[in-house]
Amino acid sequence: GENVEQHPSTLSVQEGDSAVIKCTYSDSASNYFPWYKQELGKRPQLIIDIRSNVGEKKDQRIAVTLNKTAKHFSLHITETQPEDSAVYFCAASYNNQGGKLIFGQGTELSVKP
Amino acid sequence: DAGITQSPRHKVTETGTPVTLRCHQTENHRYMYWYRQDPGHGLRLIHYSYGVKDTDKGEVSDGYSVSRSKTEDFLLTLESATSSQTSVYFCAISEIYGKTANNEQFFGPGTRLTVL
Numbered sequence: 001g002e003n004v005e006q007h008p009s010t011l012s013v014q015e016g017d018s019a020v021i022k023c024t025y026s027d028s029a030s031n032y033f034p035w036y037k038q039e040l041g042k043r044p045q046l047i048i049d050i051r052s053n054v055g056e057k058k059d060q061r062i063a064v065t066l067n068k069t070a071k072h073f074s075l076h077i078t079e080t081q082p083e084d085s086a087v088y089f090c091a092a093s094y095n096n097q098g099g100k101l102i103f104g105q106g107t108e109l110s111v112k113p
Numbered sequence: 114d115a116g117i118t119q120s121p122r123h124k125v126t127e128t129g130t131p132v133t134l135r136c137h138q139t140e141n142h143r144y145m146y147w148y149r150q151d152p153g154h155g156l157r158l159i160h161y162s163y164g165v166k167d168t169d170k171g172e173v174s175d176g177y178s179v180s181r182s183k184t185e186d187f188l189l190t191l192e193s194a195t196s197s198q199t200s201v202y203f204c205a206i207s208e209i210y211g212k213t214a215n216n217e218q219f220f221g222p223g224t225r226l227t228v229l
Contacts, residue, residue, distance in 0.1 A: 001172075034218075043203065043222055049217065098144060099209045099216070100146075101158070101218065102158075103155040104155055105153060
């Protein structure tokens with residue numbers, strides 16, 4: 001079945017540095033790749049997503065890149081701030097039905113002031 | 114936040130008892146999902162629904178059943194709760210455009226379930 005691997009599981013950076021989180025997926029038919037941010041005790045919320053017909057997408061300090069050939073995608077956060085501290089999940093659609101998503105295991109990002 | 118509520122928000126129960134969790138939405142979205150979240154596993158899909166009375170299994174459906182008799186409500190039932198079902202349960206909703214145009218899933222606030 002579909003599998004999504006996410007690395008690293010924890011990431012600590014200094015405020016102002018960049019952070020990169022990487023995910024790989026197994027289903028070559030996957031065509032939708034969202035990233036969710038979950039603050040402690042809160043619900044996951046979408047921060048950015050990318051579809052398979054696009055290689056890169058940016059929204060202010062965050063960007064996502066997709067390499068369909070290698071079946072991996074990455075989240076890039078520049079100029080990190082303490083409020084970026086959270087758990088980040090990548091996900092990939094599978095079977096192209098019902099909007100089903102397979103999530104990665106999560107990355108706990110800590111931004112130190 | 115999208116109009117999604119979950120009830121109860123917290124529940125402690127004993128092994129072997131039945132438990133029903135409710136997800137209610139006011140967005141009229143066609144798709145609804147139940148996930149469980151456990152440390153080291155991310156979010157895993159239990160069951161999902163693509164319309165009233167239309168449901169299907171996810172990755173970890175054993176021990177769970179669902180029902181959707183109205184667009185706005187999606188119920189998750191643990192027929193006989195076990196300690197391995199201790200988890201945080203999230204409901205999510207989505208609208209799909211066309212056959213494959215996935216779109217954002219909006220999550221509810223979660224239910225923390227403890228099975229003793």
